[in-house]
Amino acid sequence: MCPIQFLFLDPMVLAMNVLRSSLTLNDRPVVTSSSSSKSSAVVVRCHSAADHNPTTNGRRPSYGDPVVVVVLRRLLLRAAPSSGQTTTTTTPALPSRQDVQRIALSAAPYLLFLLLYGINPYIRLLPVAADIGRADLRNVSAWEEYLFPWQLHVVVSSVHFLPLDFVAAVPYLGHYVIPVLYPAFLYLLDRLELILQFYRLLGLTMWGHYVIWLVAPTLPPWALDFLAAHQATNASIMAETILAAHKEGPAFARIDSFIGSPFFHGMFVGNPVPFGSFPSGHVAWPMCILVTLPGHLRSRFSVYVVWVAWATLYTGHHYVLDIIGALALVGGLARLMGHVAQAQQTRCSILPL
Numbered sequence: 001m002c003p004i005q006f007l008f009l010d011p012m013v014l015a016m017n018v019l020r021s022s023l024t025l026n027d028r029p030v031v032t033s034s035s036s037s038k039s040s041a042v043v044v045r046c047h048s049a050a051d052h053n054p055t056t057n058g059r060r061p062s063y064g065d066p067v068v069v070v071v072l073r074r075l076l077l078r079a080a081p082s083s084g085q086t087t088t089t090t091t092p093a094l095p096s097r098q099d100v101q102r103i104a105l106s107a108a109p110y111l112l113f114l115l116l117y118g119i120n121p122y123i124r125l126l127p128v129a130a131d132i133g134r135a136d137l138r139n140v141s142a143w144e145e146y147l148f149p150w151q152l153h154v155v156v157s158s159v160h161f162l163p164l165d166f167v168a169a170v171p172y173l174g175h176y177v178i179p180v181l182y183p184a185f186l187y188l189l190d191r192l193e194l195i196l197q198f199y200r201l202l203g204l205t206m207w208g209h210y211v212i213w214l215v216a217p218t219l220p221p222w223a224l225d226f227l228a229a230h231q232a233t234n235a236s237i238m239a240e241t242i243l244a245a246h247k248e249g250p251a252f253a254r255i256d257s258f259i260g261s262p263f264f265h266g267m268f269v270g271n272p273v274p275f276g277s278f279p280s281g282h283v284a285w286p287m288c289i290l291v292t293l294p295g296h297l298r299s300r301f302s303v304y305v306v307w308v309a310w311a312t313l314y315t316g317h318h319y320v321l322d323i324i325g326a327l328a329l330v331g332g333l334a335r336l337m338g339h340v341a342q343a344q345q346t347r348c349s350i351l352p353l
Contacts, residue, residue, distance in 0.1 A: 099192055103183070106196040109203030110179070113210060120272040126210075127217050127275050135217040135275045137224055140319050152320045153221050156313040157251070162258060165251045168311040169264070171282070171304070172252075178285050191294070197337070198292040204333045205284050209276070212325075217275030222249040222316030251315040279325030280318045283309050287330040 095103070120126050127134040144151055179202065183195045219227070252264035286305045293301055312318035 095187070095192075102192075103195055103199065106199040107203070110199055110206055113203065113206040116210070118272060126213050126273050128272070129274050135219060137219050137227075139216055140218050140278050140321050141221065141224055144319050144321055148320070151221070153313045153316055153318070156310065157316050160251065160254075160314070162254060164314065165255050168251055168314045169255060171286075171308045171311050172315070175282055175285060178289065182289050189294070194292050194294070198288060201292060201330070201334060201337060202285065202288045204337075205288055205330055206281070208329050208333065209279060209281055209284065212279065213273060213276045216278065218277040218322075219275055220249070220277040220317050221319055223274070225316070249316045277318055278322045279329055280309075280312055280322040281326070282312050282318070283323050283326040284330050287327060291330065291334040 116123070116125065121128055124131070141151075179199075183198060186192075186195045186198070249268075252268070256262050256264050283305070286301070286308050290298055290301055290305055309323050312323065313320065
């Protein structure tokens with residue numbers, strides 16, 4: 001019986017069979033020691049070429065195993081007590097001090113970006129709402145009007161109702177935990193090298209965003225439309241006053257009205273970089289995951305990337321060009337990282353798009 005079929009049986013049966021199957025599934029070599037009064041033998045069973053490949057460092061699980069089985073097996077093997085001395089298996093241990101240092105070093109550029117992003121209202125390296133005169137408010141909007149016969153974010157958001165508002169809110173709520181949950185998932189798969197590559201790519205991507213925001217600050221479409229509508233009725237009102245009064249966009253404003261609490265308004269009102277629409281960071285982050293995932297999971301996760309892209313259009317937070325810019329930026333940096341890794345003759349799991 002395939003291990004995935006155990007999911008539909010009793011949980012105890014699942015646990016026992018996953019533990020039993022761990023001796024035959026092929027993400028690690030299994031060492032079995034047998035001894036007698038006359039001789040002693042050690043048998044090593046390796047079920048995959050990846051186990052013999054020194055470049056994998058024993059960290060590559062078989063791509064034939066269902067992900068849920070690999071993760072469950074590792075969690076159960078961590079918790080299971082030793083059952084005897086005749087059979088031992090090599091299981092993932094807690095990260096070593098060296099591994100933690102490598103992860104921290106690879107995440108340092110991303111963490112530095114977060115620091116500068118958060119304190120921007122105080123250092124004002126990037127324009128804030130009061131610096132609206134420094135921003136070309138119609139840069140991306142003008143290009144969309146030139147390239148497309150209609151503005152696609154207006155078309156997508158024109159068909160709206162409350163359930164869709166909540167569907168669009170899900171990836172926005174999950175955006176802030178991606179840089180923690182995804183590396184934790186990779187750790188359960190024992191893929192340290194992919195964790196390092198993810199943080200390096202994410203750091204490069206966000207610093208690319210920072211440079212673009214510095215050179216070409218851009219308002220999100222909902223803010224530009226909101227600004228135009230209010231100044232049409234009261235031209236004397238200050239632009240920064242308008243932007244400060246409404247920051248979550250119409251879809252999230254409907255959710256706030258429905259739940260009777262300014263939840264999303266409070267989330268976005270403190271945005272330290274109001275002119276950061278292009279490129280879309282909400283699309284760039286899951287794209288960093290997509291290009292660092294094990295290959296057999298990429299087609300499934302691409303559905304989530306499409307979901308995020310749709311949500312940014314539906315909520316009026318981004319233009320189509322913002323999405324295209326994020327895809328191009330992450331794809332270009334991933335390709336660059338791949339070429340650098342090849343030049344250094346190191347193994348790199350990022351596949352250029």
